Amino acid sequence: MENVSIPGFAPPVCNDSVDFYSLTSVNGTHPNCIPPSGFYFYTDLYIILPVIYSVICAVGLTGNTAVIYVILKAPRMKTVTNMFILNLAIADDLFTLVLPINIAEHLLQYWPFGEVLCKVILSIDHYNIFSSIYFLTVMSIDRYLVVLATVSSKRMPYRTYRAAKxxxxCVWILVILIVSPYTVFAGVYERPNDGRKSCVxxxxxxxxxxxxxxxxxxxILGFAIPVSTICILYTMMLYKLRNMRLNSNAKALDKAKKKVTIMVFIVLAVCLFCWTPFHLSTIVALTTDLRNTPFLIGxxxxxxxxxxxxxxxxxFLYAFLDDSFRKAFKKMSECRPA
Structure with a gap:
């Protein structure tokens, strides 16, 4: 059986040939190539990685929880776009909640948490790949329809908060279906030579x-299809806006709609910046056979x-780009007399 472990932990260094994808993918690495503890100390990764992941966990959990709280509590924040942002924040919060378990496995260098939690953690790791890009795809479709309706001076009676829910x-159900094969194959693997367990x-x-x-x-499902869809939508959107400026003196979008569209575009750009190297590593793995070096591991x-x-x-993007979110958060964080 081929065994692949949790992302970002225990790169294979037991031979000269290395699978680059296994170093970077959520599908992780071969447990037969779990490095000795001295490897971690030699590269300082044993200490550095838990620190980095702990910062990501603390900042992500705090920020996304604040987003969820503001959208749920502030009446004016209940918009279609914010419904998608809410679900995006829930997905990010869910992932940051399990990071401490990944950190614990890294420090212990074995999996002590059992079969069920292994399946849960690996499934959530994979949710993180698909959920963000799929919700951003839905937000891009929504932005395109808004721009199209604005350019055509049409109303959108079907675009409601209930419809966004x-x-x-449906996006959550789709992501669960996509991730289900990984849930099936996830399990605890025990190495025959020393009995060390890994979640793989x-x-x-x-x-x-x-x-x-x-x-x-x-x-294909986590990058090629959604990113291609997004690129086509934004290309068509810019084309329509360009024609609108050429053929009419009217503004294509009013100020509020323009700000929301820009915010969605920037959130999308940051997502692609963070995830594109991850998916490019898959292409590298499919087309090349790289040798294991400290530089590659880094x-x-x-x-x-x-x-x-x-x-x-x-x-942080919402706080900088969305005035309504910033005002709602400030209002809700103010101290009120009893």
Missing amino acids: IISL LSFPSPEGSWITTSRIYTL ISYFITSLSYANSCLNP
Whole structure:
């Protein structure tokens, strides 16, 4: 059986040949190549990684919880766009909640938490890949429809807060279905030579074909399709706005709609900046056979940390770009007399 572990931990250093994808992907690494503890101390990664992930966890949990609280409590924040932002924050919060368990496994260098929690943690790790980009895809579709309706001077009676709730639920169901194969293959693997346990994806024979399939599966469903959809939507959106400026003196979007569109675009750009290296590593793994070097290992950890960091950046983007969010948060954080 081929066994693949949690992302960002224990890169294979037991031989000269290394699978670059396994260093950076949520599908992790081969437990037969779990490095000795001296490797961590030699590279200082044993200490540095828990610190980085702890910062991501603390900042992400605080920021996304604040976003959830403001949107749920402030009446004026209950908009269609904010419903999608709420679900994006929930997905990020869910991921940051399990980071301490990943950190514990890294420090202990084995998995002590059992089979059920292993499946839960690996599933949530994979939710993090798909949920962010799918909610951003939905937000991009929503922005395109808003721009299209504004340019055509049409109303959108179907664009309601209730409809946004239903769409968000459908996105969650879709992501659960996409991630379900990884949940099935997740389990605790015990190495025969020393009994060390790892939380891994255990693929049946032929292992190589299963691993290649899982890479292509993640690349297509988690990156190629949603990003292509987003790029097409924004290209069409810019084309329509350009024609609107050429053919009419009217503004294509009013001030409020323009700000929301810009905010969604920037959140999307940051997401792609954080996740594109992760998915490019999949392409590298499918097309090359890299040798294991300290430099490559350093790159793998950087890519993993960058993808994790996306879960704590969005709240700051909302605070800087969304006046209504900033005002609602300030109002709700003010001390009120009893």
